[in-house]
Amino acid sequence: MNTEVGDRLVWELMNEMSLKSRMVRKSYKKPMTTTDTPQKLNLMKNSDDLSGVLTTDITYIQLMNIDWVYLATLYDPEKRRVVSYGLSSEITKEFTTSVVVKALRANSKPKMTRSDMGSQYTSSLFEGTLQNAGIDHSYSRKGHPYDNARIESFHALIKHELIYHEEYRTIDDVRESIEWYVNWYNNERISSRIEWLQAS
Template sequence: MTAELATSALQMSLDKHRKPLIIHSDMGSQYTSAEFNIKCQNYGLKHSYSLKGHPYDNGRMESFHSILKREEVYLKVYQTLTEVQAAIGWYINFYNRNRISNVA
């Protein structure tokens, strides 16, 4: 993922949803980039990071990404980026509304 993509996703979220107080991410280069952090500053968001080498700081999201890949992404062959986006959007909605989650 690039800084541009992460910043674009943040902007889309800010446009659609109530502004959060805190954004939490790992220390990937896309999230530590000037572009991403300027966007956070412009919206008055506090940016919190997981510690390097401590994926359990963000365990719930790491677990969700694993489930998403296992139950949706790896089961299909996608032809276009639009297909991927639609499938992932559908799965996130399904997961949040219907799936019995065993993520602690």
């Protein structure tokens, strides 16, 4: 049963329990990347089979001095696990490719990798790395971020559960924070969720 309460009661209860709301600090306009590459193959169109598929994308993290740090993640949407990730102060094809190489070195070889049409992911370096490893590359459609919704959802989650509540001064601060979160997400958060579902 849902019960409606007023703002005053919420304030009184929070004050009684010494609780304070967390405010998300204002973010400055993030840098943008563009590509003129024509639309490439969308191999996952109308497919719900996620076995052997890893998705990848980049998200932006702002430091206190207004500089940006970039988080690139390779994510398993079927197992809901972060396979590998990387941090950089620049968005380059070498940076995004290194996240895939890291996964391959750890013997995590998917049948297919899904990305958007960003210039880093359409680069010859990134595509060549996948091709040499025998991995198919599927692209989401331009202007359709929901094609890559699972990695977008993970990045939204890590921002709301962690990043928006931290004050990062250096990339090393970000690295320490992300390392903790990924370890917790992969090893504890999902297990807790499964236990909760089983108990429901």
